[in-house]
Amino acid sequence: xxxxxxxxxxxxxxxxxxxxxxxxxxxxxxxxxxxxxxxxxxxxxxxxxxxxxxxxxxxxxxxxxxxxxxxxxxxxxxxxxxxxxxxxxxxxxxxxxxxxxxxxxxxxxx
Amino acid sequence: xxxxxxxxxxxxxxxxxxxxxxxxxxxxxxxxxxxxxxxxxxxxxxxxxxxxxxxxxxxxxxxxxxxxxxxxxxxxxxxxxxxxxxxxxxxxxxxxxxxxxxxxxxxxxxxxxxxxxxxxxxxxxxxxxxxxxxxxxxxxxxxxxxxxxxxxxxxxxxxxxxxxxxxxxxxxxxxxxxxxxxxxxxxxxxxxxxxxxxxxxxxxxxxxxxxxxxxxxxxxxxxxxxxxxxxxxxxxxxxxxxxxxxxxxxxxxxxxxxxxxxxxx
Amino acid sequence: xxxxxxxxxxxxxxxxxxxxxxxxxxxxxxxxxxxxxxxxxxxxxxxxxxxxxxxxxxxxxxxxxxxxxxxxxxxxxxxxxxxxxxxxxxxxxxxxxxxxxxxxxxxxxxxxxxxxxxxxxxxxxxxxxxxxxxxxxxxxxxxxxxxxxxxxxxxxxxxxxxxxxxxxxxxxxxxxxxxxxxxxxxxxxxxxxxxxxxxxxxxxxxxxxxxxxxxxxxxxxxxxxxxxxxxxxxxxxxxxxxxxxxxxxxxxxxxxxxxxxxxxxxxxxxxxxxxxxxxxxxxxx
Numbered sequence: 001x002x003x004x005x006x007x008x009x010x011x012x013x014x015x016x017x018x019x020x021x022x023x024x025x026x027x028x029x030x031x032x033x034x035x036x037x038x039x040x041x042x043x044x045x046x047x048x049x050x051x052x053x054x055x056x057x058x059x060x061x062x063x064x065x066x067x068x069x070x071x072x073x074x075x076x077x078x079x080x081x082x083x084x085x086x087x088x089x090x091x092x093x094x095x096x097x098x099x100x101x102x103x104x105x106x107x108x109x110x
Numbered sequence: 111x112x113x114x115x116x117x118x119x120x121x122x123x124x125x126x127x128x129x130x131x132x133x134x135x136x137x138x139x140x141x142x143x144x145x146x147x148x149x150x151x152x153x154x155x156x157x158x159x160x161x162x163x164x165x166x167x168x169x170x171x172x173x174x175x176x177x178x179x180x181x182x183x184x185x186x187x188x189x190x191x192x193x194x195x196x197x198x199x200x201x202x203x204x205x206x207x208x209x210x211x212x213x214x215x216x217x218x219x220x221x222x223x224x225x226x227x228x229x230x231x232x233x234x235x236x237x238x239x240x241x242x243x244x245x246x247x248x249x250x251x252x253x254x255x256x257x258x259x260x261x262x263x264x265x266x267x268x269x270x271x272x273x274x275x276x277x278x279x280x281x282x283x284x285x286x287x288x289x290x291x292x293x294x295x296x297x298x299x300x301x302x303x304x305x306x307x308x309x310x311x312x313x314x315x316x317x318x319x320x321x322x323x324x325x326x327x328x329x330x331x332x333x334x335x336x337x338x339x340x341x342x343x344x345x346x347x348x349x350x351x352x353x354x355x356x357x358x359x360x361x362x363x364x365x366x367x368x369x370x371x372x373x374x375x
Numbered sequence: 376x377x378x379x380x381x382x383x384x385x386x387x388x389x390x391x392x393x394x395x396x397x398x399x400x401x402x403x404x405x406x407x408x409x410x411x412x413x414x415x416x417x418x419x420x421x422x423x424x425x426x427x428x429x430x431x432x433x434x435x436x437x438x439x440x441x442x443x444x445x446x447x448x449x450x451x452x453x454x455x456x457x458x459x460x461x462x463x464x465x466x467x468x469x470x471x472x473x474x475x476x477x478x479x480x481x482x483x484x485x486x487x488x489x490x491x492x493x494x495x496x497x498x499x500x501x502x503x504x505x506x507x508x509x510x511x512x513x514x515x516x517x518x519x520x521x522x523x524x525x526x527x528x529x530x531x532x533x534x535x536x537x538x539x540x541x542x543x544x545x546x547x548x549x550x551x552x553x554x555x556x557x558x559x560x561x562x563x564x565x566x567x568x569x570x571x572x573x574x575x576x577x578x579x580x581x582x583x584x585x586x587x588x589x590x591x592x593x594x595x596x597x598x599x600x601x602x603x604x605x606x607x608x609x610x611x612x613x614x615x616x617x618x619x620x621x622x623x624x625x626x627x628x629x630x631x632x633x634x635x636x637x638x639x640x641x642x643x644x645x646x647x648x649x650x651x652x653x654x655x656x657x658x659x660x
Contacts, residue, residue, distance in 0.1 A: 021543075022491075022494075022495045022497065022542065022543075023495075025497070025501070026496060026497060026498065026501070029498065029501060055543040056505045056508055056509070056541075056543050057495070057497055057501055057505060059503035059504075059505075059508065060497075060501045060502075060505045060508065061501055063502050063504050063508075063518075064501060064504060077385075081539065090463075092508055092511075092513070093511075108464045
């Protein structure tokens with residue numbers, strides 16, 4: 001898994017590629033918590049277009065990021081879910097809880 | 111022929127048993143002393159809770175028993191010493207027999223009764239309920255997870271308990287010394303300390319460490335060897351106690367002889 | 376019906392057995408079994424008590440080493456792997472034991488968290504969320520602080536499934552999922568297995584002697600008797616089988632009614648193979 005950050009005005013976009021699994025999800029968690037809790041960025045957007053696989057630890061990291069964003073009044077937005085990621089979130093009953101968009105324009109515009 | 115074959119058989123069985131204890135101990139030692147340096151954290155929390163269970167909770171009963179033993183020792187030695195008008199040597203007799211011999215031994219026997227049997231029962235029950243199998247299918251080594259913390263707790267707690275047992279024994283002797291041999295308490299304490307050399311205390315503590323290893327090894331080995339069926343747990347627990355007492359006394363003999371020959375007494 | 380090997384290309388074998396033999400001491404329990412478990416299917420291993428089905432399951436998760444033959448799981452032959460390789464495979468499988476085998480001194484949550492704490496570098500908050508996700512998936516949301524002894528039999532089994540799923544395994548094994556449960560609770564566990572299969576596309580291997588449960592959850596079945604494969608096939612193939620052993624098992628005919636006269640005489644008179652072993656074992660203090 002690789003994460004690269006694009007920092008716009010009051011928004012950070014993370015482009016995530018590869019597998020988010022037990023070995024790599026701590027990195028995703030760290031990046032999310034840094035932007036949301038330490039840097040207090042009001043909006044963090046995750047581009048998951050290139051994520052082939054996400055396991056429970058990846059889901060748990062997203063959940064923790066969401067919790068932190070809600071606590072600090074920030075927004076955590078996902079877009080570009082691949083069918084497998086969508087399914088994992090569906091199984092965890094989280095599809096309706098996250099703010100999810102199809103593409104980057106929609107994710108940035110609101 | 112039949113008899114020699116039988117004796118030979120039991121000797122090889124006995125050696126094989128000691129071999130499996132040694133291999134279990136060395137694996138436990140690996141997980142306690144080597145694995146932590148290879149990125150596998152030591153199970154410190156479990157070891158502490160085992161030490162609490164095996165050590166601190168044993169204090170009341172151990173204190174009572176060793177106090178009585180000290181008193182008995184004083185009575186027995188006074189019986190002989192008074193014939194020679196040497197009743198004031200009671201303090202020496204009690205202090206030396208407690209620290210060199212009875213302190214470590216009585217402590218070991220109390221710990222066998224409380225903890226050696228509990229190790230066998232706990233691990234044996236986990237065998238029967240497939241919890242050991244579950245550990246293995248989760249890629250967790252049962253020796254690492256269950257046995258190593260018990261070894262650590264035993265190796266640390268037995269010497270501590272032994273020091274406590276020594277003091278309680280001397281206190282028991284003092285009860286006799288003060289009431290029957292005309293000692294003031296402070297003089298009895300002084301006489302006891304004067305009688306002791308550091309060597310006496312150290313040999314007792316060395317023994318107690320080996321006793322600790324023996325008790326943990328036998329208890330855990332019996333637990334891990336438990337077959338199927340709940341009645342096996344009871345049998346293994348009994349066996350753990352009997353074998354531990356035997357081995358502790360055997361180890362005691364070996365070390366006492368060793369200290370006798372290398373130290374000239 | 377002959378044992379057959381599924382060879383169609385789109386079916387990837389997750390487990391494949393080749394002439395597997397397992398011994399307990401001198402007695403051979405499994406006499407050369409060969410079959411495959413295909414990715415995403417639920418395979419039920421069916422057999423009476425003493426058929427060798429439990430030994431087979433123990434061999435599949437590496438608790439018994441084969442005396443000969445091969446067990447291929449994830450490209451590794453369990454018969455010859457090193458301990459380290461075995462542990463890597465075990466991190467990718469989950470096993471739910473007959474009685475749950477939860478650790479009594481730990482809470483349900485700690486039980487589920489155990490493999491994660493042992494094998495991953497995940498932070499505590501992540502582990503806690505995973506534990507809650509898994510417990511929710513088995514219908515035990517909110518029970519993480521309970522001790523196993525405070526749960527009913529069916530709940531313990533569910534908790535054991537949650538623990539088996541903690542590391543997102545590729546293969547899930549069940550030993551007698553409905554044993555010791557009343558029929559309604561047992562049906563609930565079957566339901567759970569079906570849900571897991573549907574939701575996670577997991578490869579599932581179940582050992583059971585319960586016919587109703589087997590026909591509910593299985594894609595394919597293997598019937599084992601006396602350490603041999605009697606039949607292997609889909610539910611329909613099993614139902615329509617004319618093999619006498621299959622019929623006997625499915626129609627629940629008592630053993631004694633099926634034995635040939637010669638077999639019966641042998642059963643009454645032969646030397647008991649286990650007798651000698653157990654005598655020598657029971658020496659000692």
